[in-house]
Amino acid sequence: EDVVQRAVTVVKAGEITWPPPPIQVSAAPQAASPVEVVVEKKKMSTQTKSMFIGLGFAAAFAVISFAPPLLQQHFLVLSLAVVVGFYVIGKVxxxxxxxxxxxxxxxxxxxxxxxxxxxxxxxxxxxxxxxxxxxxxxxxxxxxxxxxxxxxxxxxxxxxx
Known part of the structure; x- marks a missing residue:
């Protein structure tokens, strides 16, 4: 018999079979695993993150300032789409x-x-x-x-x- 079906069967052939018998565990206990040393990655400080974000904005502004007006408009639409898409998909x-x-x-x-x-x-x-x-x-x-x-x-x- 299937253990899962037996656990959810209440009546079989007119006979009440609920509650099911206790499940027999046949798995051997696991041997103690060696202790793993977990090395935590050092997170960037808020100041470093802010610096990288500022550099990114400065680079984007420098590129956009020398671009033709049509490319500037397309870049604005792209950046708005990225931000909106990130927040919409991130909340799903x-x-x-x-x-x-x-x-x-x-x-x-x-x-x-x-x-x-x-x-x-x-x-x-x-x-x-x-x-x-x-x-x-x-x-x-x-x-x-x-x-x-x-x-x-x-x-x-x-x-x-």
Whole structure:
């Protein structure tokens, strides 16, 4: 008999089988393991972290100040998207990450459309990069659909699994 099924069976063939008999443990006790020396990593001080963040902002500001206005606008949108995405995804419960990744198919679909629009550019470097973008975003879309399909199969009844 299966120990798990026996533990949850209340009635079998008209006979009350609850409470189940105590489980017999057949595992041998573990031998004492040697004591491991744990070396703790020294954390950066708040002052050091602040210095690195400040240097990063200074470098980003220096790059942006010499960039064309269109690149400045794109960089602003990118930085806002990174911050918002970090906070949105960071607050999601771990059990919901797979459905969240399924939703990112829409974002990857938008990337595919944008890359397809760039393929028509006259610059050959842009065409190559756009084709690579279409390929990579398509892989993400198809992988996301495969994960979503597999996830939805877990909730279907019957022989269709």
């Amino acid at each position: 419960h771990h059990a919901l990450h797979t459905p969240l990744m399924s939703v990112t198919n829409a974002i990857s679909g938008i990337v595919v459309v944008a890359a397809i629009l760039q393929v028509t550019d006259s610059n050959s470097l842009i065409q190559i990069l756009a084709a690579i973008g279409v390929l990579l975003a398509s892989i993400n879309v198809f992988g996301g659909f495969a994960v979503t399909r597999r996830m939805l199969k877990m909730f279907t009844k019957g022989e269709s699994r």
